[in-house]
Amino acid sequence: YDVIERAASLSIRRLKEGGDWPGAMGNEEDGSTSLGNNCTNDVKLSSHSTNEIQWQAWDFVPDGLLVWEAWVGWMNKNR
Numbered sequence: 520y521d522v523i524e525r526a527a528s529l530s531i532r533r534l535k536e537g538g539d540w541p542g543a544m545g546n547e548e549d550g551s552t553s554l555g556n557n558c559t560n561d562v563k564l565s566s567h568s569t570n571e572i573q574w575q576a577w578d579f580v581p582d583g584l585l586v587w588e589a590w591v592g593w594m595n596k597n598r
Contacts, residue, residue: 526577
């Protein structure tokens with residue numbers, strides 16, 4: 520799950536940087552809709568070897584990311 524969460528966050532970041540993100544352009548770091556913690560291009564998960572780091576380049580369908588972003592925001596508000 521951590522890999523998916525971080526890959527989705529990086530995918531959203533790339534969409535925002537390219538001006539193609541259909542969602543809110545708010546600060547991902549505010550915690551309300553963040554899909555990952557401190558996701559950067561050099562993030563490595565300790566349980567994965569360096570030849571398995573392709574997840575950092577995964578791109579997800581924006582519609583699915585919008586749904587996930589809304590769900591994470593709802594979850595964070597209800598903690």
